[in-house]
Amino acid sequence: MNEQSLSETTFPLNSSDLEEHTMKNPPSNNNVSKQVFAELLLDAVDESLSKLEGSSPQVIYALLEKTFHLHRSEIPRRTEEFQEALEHIFGYTAKLVEIQIIEHLNRKIGPVSNYPSEIDDLLLSEYIRVARSTISK
Numbered sequence: 042m043n044e045q046s047l048s049e050t051t052f053p054l055n056s057s058d059l060e061e062h063t064m065k066n067p068p069s070n071n072n073v074s075k076q077v078f079a080e081l082l083l084d085a086v087d088e089s090l091s092k093l094e095g096s097s098p099q100v101i102y103a104l105l106e107k108t109f110h111l112h113r114s115e116i117p118r119r120t121e122e123f124q125e126a127l128e129h130i131f132g133y134t135a136k137l138v139e140i141q142i143i144e145h146l147n148r149k150i151g152p153v154s155n156y157p158s159e160i161d162d163l164l165l166s167e168y169i170r171v172a173r174s175t176i177s178k
Contacts, residue, residue, distance in 0.1 A: 078150070078173055079117035085145035086116060089138055104130060120166035127165070139165040150176055 090098035105111045109126040116123045127135040142165060147153070153172045 075173070078176060081149040082117050082146060082169065083113065085142050085149060086113075088145045089141035092141065093138070101130065117169075120169045124164070124166040143168055146172065 087098055090096075090101050093101075102113045105113070105123075105126055109122065109129075111119055111122055111126055124135075124139065127138055131138055146169075150172060153168065153175055
């Protein structure tokens with residue numbers, strides 16, 4: 042991918058293009074558009090779900106659609122419902138999936154300040170809201 046600014050990047054990018062672009066040009070918090078944030082979030086979710094043993098992201102996305110009427114593309118807009126669906130699917134281990142999503146997202150956008158780092162305080166939907174508002178200003 043050639044050296045171009047994030048605002049000049051054409052969409053949609055696939056996940057490897059996004060990863061390559063963010064590695065070469067780590068976004069400053071003010072340069073990430075809402076569309077790019079949504080793509081980076083979905084990429085972080087994909088990566089996290091693909092690391093789960095005994096399941097594939099496609100199976101989990103199918104379950105989200107069939108049971109919770111939540112399509113993958115809606116996750117960035119419906120984060121609370123996504124978080125609740127994860128809790129329903131994974132029970133108490135949902136927290137581990139949420140942590141993975143946050144870690145992958147942090148690698149893409151950088152750490153989000155003003156958010157508690159204590160696991161007991163972790164709420165994925167709240168973290169995503171704070172991250173989005175921090176970088177989309």
